[in-house]
Amino acid sequence: MLVIKDLQVSYGAITALHGISLEVREGEIVALIGANGAGKSTTLRTISGLVRPALRTSRITFRGETLFGHDANGKYRAALPHRLVEMGISHVPEGRRIFPAMTVRENLLMGAYSRRDRRLSEAFERVYVRFPRLKERAGQVAGTLSGGEQQMLAMGRALMSRPRLMLMDEPSMGLAPMLVEEIFSIIDEINADGTTVLLVEQNAQMALSVADRAYVLETGHIALSGAAEELARDESVRKAYLGE
Amino acid sequence: MAQFLQQMVNGLALGSIYALIALGYTMVYGIIALINFAYGEIYMFGAFTGLFLVLTWKANLYLAIFGAMAFTTVLGLVVERVAYRPLRRSRNAGRLSALISAIGASIFLSTLMVLLHGPATTGFPTLFQNRNFVLGGASISLYQILIIGVSALLMVGLDLFVRYTKTGRAMRALSQDADAAALMGVNTDLMIAITFAIGSALAGAAGVLAGIYFNAVQPYMGLMAGLKAFAAAVLGGIGSIPGAVVGGLLIGLAEIMGVAAKLSDWKDAFAFAILILVLLVKPSGLLGRSIIKKV
Numbered sequence: 001m002l003v004i005k006d007l008q009v010s011y012g013a014i015t016a017l018h019g020i021s022l023e024v025r026e027g028e029i030v031a032l033i034g035a036n037g038a039g040k041s042t043t044l045r046t047i048s049g050l051v052r053p054a055l056r057t058s059r060i061t062f063r064g065e066t067l068f069g070h071d072a073n074g075k076y077r078a079a080l081p082h083r084l085v086e087m088g089i090s091h092v093p094e095g096r097r098i099f100p101a102m103t104v105r106e107n108l109l110m111g112a113y114s115r116r117d118r119r120l121s122e123a124f125e126r127v128y129v130r131f132p133r134l135k136e137r138a139g140q141v142a143g144t145l146s147g148g149e150q151q152m153l154a155m156g157r158a159l160m161s162r163p164r165l166m167l168m169d170e171p172s173m174g175l176a177p178m179l180v181e182e183i184f185s186i187i188d189e190i191n192a193d194g195t196t197v198l199l200v201e202q203n204a205q206m207a208l209s210v211a212d213r214a215y216v217l218e219t220g221h222i223a224l225s226g227a228a229e230e231l232a233r234d235e236s237v238r239k240a241y242l243g244e
Numbered sequence: 245m246a247q248f249l250q251q252m253v254n255g256l257a258l259g260s261i262y263a264l265i266a267l268g269y270t271m272v273y274g275i276i277a278l279i280n281f282a283y284g285e286i287y288m289f290g291a292f293t294g295l296f297l298v299l300t301w302k303a304n305l306y307l308a309i310f311g312a313m314a315f316t317t318v319l320g321l322v323v324e325r326v327a328y329r330p331l332r333r334s335r336n337a338g339r340l341s342a343l344i345s346a347i348g349a350s351i352f353l354s355t356l357m358v359l360l361h362g363p364a365t366t367g368f369p370t371l372f373q374n375r376n377f378v379l380g381g382a383s384i385s386l387y388q389i390l391i392i393g394v395s396a397l398l399m400v401g402l403d404l405f406v407r408y409t410k411t412g413r414a415m416r417a418l419s420q421d422a423d424a425a426a427l428m429g430v431n432t433d434l435m436i437a438i439t440f441a442i443g444s445a446l447a448g449a450a451g452v453l454a455g456i457y458f459n460a461v462q463p464y465m466g467l468m469a470g471l472k473a474f475a476a477a478v479l480g481g482i483g484s485i486p487g488a489v490v491g492g493l494l495i496g497l498a499e500i501m502g503v504a505a506k507l508s509d510w511k512d513a514f515a516f517a518i519l520i521l522v523l524l525v526k527p528s529g530l531l532g533r534s535i536i537k538k539v
């Protein structure tokens with residue numbers, strides 16, 4: 001579904017990604033784990049068009065369409081961030097990035113911004129069933145929600161566009177253990193409903209427990225990849241990321 | 245007391261004009277943290293468009309206002325396209341380049357009008373007979389009612405637009421978090437263009453109203469009005485829409501009160517004294533967000 005080939009990204013003189021390749025297949029949950037500063041967010045931000053690849057030979061395709069890089073006709077393409085959500089990619093950014101001065105309902109409406117159909121009540125209903133708290137707080141200003149509620153809002157907002165692929169950047173960040181469990185079981189449900197997920201996490205244990213496959217990112221390189229279960233048993237992964 | 249009430253009426257009328265221009269400053273700033281200094285000149289072009297429509301096509305009041313708004317909308321879009329958008333695209337252009345470009349656009353527009361029309365001041369033909377109404381000891385003229393009424397109507401319209409339409413919501417989202425808005429599918433360039441268009445339309449309307457009120461239209465009228473409106477936007481809290489309205493009205497009142505206190509030689513200085521004071525004491529302004537966070 002999503003194929004990344006030789007992606008290199010720099011911020012000025014700093015190279016954040018040194019040519020990584022990865023793939024997400026339809027229906028999967030793929031985890032991208034790694035330490036702080038490894039380049040996980042940069043990977044997601046590049047897929048979303050917020051950051052541009054440093055090389056024109058880097059290539060990202062989604063459902064066969066070229067987002068970045070040379071297409072079949074040899075023409076260079078670089079998708080604009082606001083077009084990606086229309087194509088079916090929805091990004092839950094690091095730190096939630098909800099619209100703090102808007103109500104919960106308005107935030108969700110923003111999630112449906114790219115939709116041209118008028119069946120928004122159905123989308124609201126689906127999100128409210130998954131996150132009943134958001135329904136209770138529909139009229140509340142989002143900036144006053146708790147951290148966990150803000151994470152739910154960010155996820156609900158991303159679901160409003162009915163994405164095929166969801167990019168999630170550290171959904172567990174700063175949340176109490178019980179909430180982390182809840183968030184991960186919701187990710188599992190979202191996936192079971194047919195949404196493919198690329199999940200970035202520092203919490204490797206939780207990520208590997210829900211993922212089908214995983215990639216380990218170390219300072220801009222893919223160090224390891226494989227089935228999540230196998231990686232969870234891998235000696236070096238256990239040492240470096242599972243605190244053993 | 246009656247004297248005071250009278251100054252209030254005069255101040256509100258003048259302040260409404262500043263408020264209309266200030267709305268443009270504040271909306272653009274809220275979205276891209278840029279001061280579009282050309283709004284003063286767009287206001288001036290609005291006044292001239294109204295004048296032109298009345299003189300050559302015998303347009304009535306409403307046509308003059310609508311025509312001026314339509315023309316300045318296009319002018320605002322052109323200014324954004326030519327003077328600002330290329331700088332946003334360039335990696336090397338910083339905030340200072342945008343500011344210089346803004347000032348360049350202002351000078352270009354006022355000079356262009358001098359070429360088209362000459363530097364002289366032209367009076368506004370009488371569109372309707374002015375009359376005075378007495379209200380609790382103060383008199384309010386039909387012109388003042390017109391200015392306050394049209395301004396209030398435009399401001400309420402803007403408020404409803406920003407609050408309840410999909411585009412208005414996207415503009416607010418963009419001003420709160422540009423990256424997150426882009427992830428929702430908001431086309432930043434389009435929203436910036438719409439914001440420039442709205443601000444320019446309001447400034448255009450203000451130009452016609454001012455032309456009628458002062459019975460004077462000239463190519464450099466935008467400089468002072470633009471700067472005072474900028475002071476108004478800062479006073480109210482740059483980035484805040486209600487702030488621009490409050491700031492505009494307060495600057496108008498301060499100016500009129502100053503004149504009433506026999507300080508009319510200093511008429512133009514009050515706005516700037518207030519501006520400096522606000523920047524020293526409370527840079528976020530009366531209704532602004534305390535943290536102005538911009539990328």
Ligand SMILES: Nc1ncnc2c1ncn2[C@@H]1O[C@H](COP(=O)(O)OP(=O)(O)O)[C@@H](O)[C@H]1O
Nearest residue numbers: 011014016034035036037038039040041042043
């Ligand atoms: N906006 C930026 N400007 C400069 N360097 C950045 C920027 N964002 C990230 N980096 C650098 O790129 C590297 C990867 O960062 P990031 O993708 O945020 O890592 P992660 O999400 O894995 O913690 C880090 O070295 C970080 O310092």
Ligand SMILES: [Mg+2]
Nearest residue numbers: 040041042094
């Ligand atoms: Mg990160």
